[in-house]
Amino acid sequence: MYLGRTTLSKFLIEQLHELDDNGQLAGLLVDVAAAVKSIAAMTAKGALGGFHGVIDNTNVQGEIQKKLDVLSNDALIDACEWGGMLAGMVSEEMEEPIQIPAEFKRGRYLLNFDPLDGSSNIDVNVSVGTIFSVLVHDKDTPPTVEDFLQEGRRQVAAGYAIYGPATMLVITVGKGTHAFTLDREIGNFILTHENLRIPPDTSEFAINTSNERFWEPPISRYVEECKAGKTGVRGRDFNMRWIASMVADVHRILMRGGVFMYPRDTKDPAKVGRLRLLYEANPIGFIVEQAGGAASYGRGAILDHAADSAHQRIAVILGSKNEVERIERYHAEHDSGADRPYASPLFKDRSLYRSEV
Ligand code: AHG
Ligand code: MN
Ligand code: MN
Numbered sequence: 001m002y003l004g005r006t007t008l009s010k011f012l013i014e015q016l017h018e019l020d021d022n023g024q025l026a027g028l029l030v031d032v033a034a035a036v037k038s039i040a041a042m043t044a045k046g047a048l049g050g051f052h053g054v055i056d057n058t059n060v061q062g063e064i065q066k067k068l069d070v071l072s073n074d075a076l077i078d079a080c081e082w083g084g085m086l087a088g089m090v091s092e093e094m095e096e097p098i099q100i101p102a103e104f105k106r107g108r109y110l111l112n113f114d115p116l117d118g119s120s121n122i123d124v125n126v127s128v129g130t131i132f133s134v135l136v137h138d139k140d141t142p143p144t145v146e147d148f149l150q151e152g153r154r155q156v157a158a159g160y161a162i163y164g165p166a167t168m169l170v171i172t173v174g175k176g177t178h179a180f181t182l183d184r185e186i187g188n189f190i191l192t193h194e195n196l197r198i199p200p201d202t203s204e205f206a207i208n209t210s211n212e213r214f215w216e217p218p219i220s221r222y223v224e225e226c227k228a229g230k231t232g233v234r235g236r237d238f239n240m241r242w243i244a245s246m247v248a249d250v251h252r253i254l255m256r257g258g259v260f261m262y263p264r265d266t267k268d269p270a271k272v273g274r275l276r277l278l279y280e281a282n283p284i285g286f287i288v289e290q291a292g293g294a295a296s297y298g299r300g301a302i303l304d305h306a307a308d309s310a311h312q313r314i315a316v317i318l319g320s321k322n323e324v325e326r327i328e329r330y331h332a333e334h335d336s337g338a339d340r341p342y343a344s345p346l347f348k349d350r351s352l353y354r355s356e357v
Pocket of ligand 3: 069092114115116117118119
């Protein structure tokens, strides 16, 4: 029954055999997968594991940390710091970059991660995930925060794990997007979905509509048109989903298409969107592009956007290509005033957001 199946390690060795790095990247991804197995074991225990609830601390984002946020963060550091593959890490849960302890060898890669994505779902037993991104560090010196601020286009690997009814690991090393399912009996990730492709068209969207009054006009326009369904300009009905774990919402989109939006809004003027560029938007953007989808901040590709701080936030609009391109067009039409043809020319270019992200 187990003969002939492709394990994660076998797959990575095959995909990366031309890379001249002594197997470091493959080794790092196998270490990430080891952490994912520990996190899967903890999440699967649910309330019985004693892992539910919060700890008395807020992270750099000002969010109250859940026990599992911290334990997942520790699991990733523990699995990845010792192997000699990493020069440093950035985690959602830690303000400063994580240095490799002096007793371990330093390698050539940087790892950015969101140890537990969708943590508001932990205590209600809804899917959560882990997101990670790998960059190259070309220097011999330990990395400073600037070394992590690379464009997403420079990622050499990225992925996420989803802790759902089954635990799955979805990975890209720039050669398509591939999904593995954890076989708990033997403790291996097995290739189950090779070369995932996101259909270019969709009739499904995902957005938190409770923020509607804070959105920019192009997002309101798009969502209004979807909601109008057959009776509106789109001429067909749309369906809506929102899980509040980006990983779970993106996983559905990878499996059957759709568009996910966490746009910038005016809810908190200090925050440009909700999701973080280095360890949420960039890795998911890479995964989505490698599956034939698009990932935008409304006014350009997420992967081309420079980062200016480790925990920087960005608007995220991704999934089925034709829908993402339509939403980008709505932003362009808004910025030029073309969506308001009868407005006074004086007001056309007036937008709170025009020249920013
Ligand atoms: P995290 O749990 O790592 O802070 O991320 C949660 C993110 C993302 O996964 C999800 O799409 C979004 O926050 C949900 O936000 P709302 O609670 O505003 O819907
Ligand atoms: Mn997250
Ligand atoms: Mn998180």
